[in-house]
Amino acid sequence: MSFSGKVVIVTGASSGVGAATAIAFTKEGASVVMIGRNQTKLDKVKEKCEAVGRTPLVINADLTDDAELRNIVDKTIEEFNKIDILINNAAILRCGNLRHGSIMHTYDEIMKTNIRAVVYLTTFATPHLIESKGNIINISTIGADRVIWDEYNAYCVSKAALSHFTRAAAIELGPHGVRVNTVSPAIVRSDMLRNAGLGGDADYDDSNYSFKTVMNTWTEPEEIADLILFMASDKAKSITGSNFVSDNGNMLI
Numbered sequence: 216m217s218f219s220g221k222v223v224i225v226t227g228a229s230s231g232v233g234a235a236t237a238i239a240f241t242k243e244g245a246s247v248v249m250i251g252r253n254q255t256k257l258d259k260v261k262e263k264c265e266a267v268g269r270t271p272l273v274i275n276a277d278l279t280d281d282a283e284l285r286n287i288v289d290k291t292i293e294e295f296n297k298i299d300i301l302i303n304n305a306a307i308l309r310c311g312n313l314r315h316g317s318i319m320h321t322y323d324e325i326m327k328t329n330i331r332a333v334v335y336l337t338t339f340a341t342p343h344l345i346e347s348k349g350n351i352i353n354i355s356t357i358g359a360d361r362v363i364w365d366e367y368n369a370y371c372v373s374k375a376a377l378s379h380f381t382r383a384a385a386i387e388l389g390p391h392g393v394r395v396n397t398v399s400p401a402i403v404r405s406d407m408l409r410n411a412g413l414g415g416d417a418d419y420d421d422s423n424y425s426f427k428t429v430m431n432t433w434t435e436p437e438e439i440a441d442l443i444l445f446m447a448s449d450k451a452k453s454i455t456g457s458n459f460v461s462d463n464g465n466m467l468i
């Protein structure tokens with residue numbers, strides 16, 4: 216699946232799914248723009264991209280800052296003169312519930328990162344995507360359709376909004392030749408749980424770990440990257456407004 220000559224923006228490229236996606240696109244010949252905040256992690260992924268292809272453009276940006284969102288698009292155009300693919304992958308997971316009011320400590324931060332930033336970055340990128348007849352992939356979760364745990368309330372709400380945003384954007388942009396889709400994993404081995412203050416070093420067989428799948432395993436970030444590349448490629452040219460689940464059968468149980 217060649218992406219030679221394509222320009223791809225990947226948010227949350229410093230870690231997990233985003234890192235694997237940036238490396239995979241680079242390997243297939245794309246010019247990749249990597250977005251994240253942790254410079255040490257960004258540098259490590261950049262080195263991995265260089266090892267399989269070319270040097271990505273790394274933009275250290277906080278997606279909750281509107282000016283930085285505009286700057287991501289401006290810098291990409293300055294460097295490559297176009298945008299073909301936008302991967303809205305960055306997100307945060309935080310816990311909070313209604314009984315103790317703790318949901319309010321995290322609600323705004325989650326919404327700002329997981330949905331507002333996506334809407335804004337997509338807005339700035341839209342004219343360029345229309346010009347290139349490109350496509351957008353939003354990374355959601357099976358939690359958008361089924362609340363996994365009540366402590367994940369705000370996270371699941373943000374991802375349900377993202378899934379619906381995908382459909383609305385697909386309706387608006389389809390007539391302009393731009394496809395918009397969602398990829399929804401269940402449990403991926405990444406830094407997400409650790410970043411949420413939930414440990415993260417647990418393995419699938421850990422008896423304290425209760426989130427199970429039919430296939431008795433977690434998903435690796437590279438498997439989600441494979442699906443993203445397929446969805447972004449011409450092989451998926453008739454697919455828009457769709458949600459592709461990759462969950463090792465978690466939704467079945």
Ligand SMILES: NC(=O)c1ccc[n+]([C@@H]2O[C@H](COP(=O)([O-])OP(=O)(O)OC[C@H]3O[C@@H](n4cnc5c(N)ncnc54)[C@H](OP(=O)(O)O)[C@@H]3O)[C@@H](O)[C@H]2O)c1
Pocket residue numbers: 226227228229230231232233250251252253254256276277278279303304305306307328354355356357399400401402403404405406407408410
């Ligand atoms: N891991 C799972 O089990 C799982 C399951 C279902 C869906 N997903 C989805 O998969 C996607 C990727 O998650 P992951 O598992 O790879 O998580 P991760 O390892 O925690 O990576 C999250 C990424 O988002 C970036 N990010 C977060 N807030 C940001 C901000 N304000 N500005 C810029 N970058 C920001 C982080 O960058 P910095 O650290 O550099 O700031 C990091 O690169 C997310 O959309 C997530 O909801 C994950």
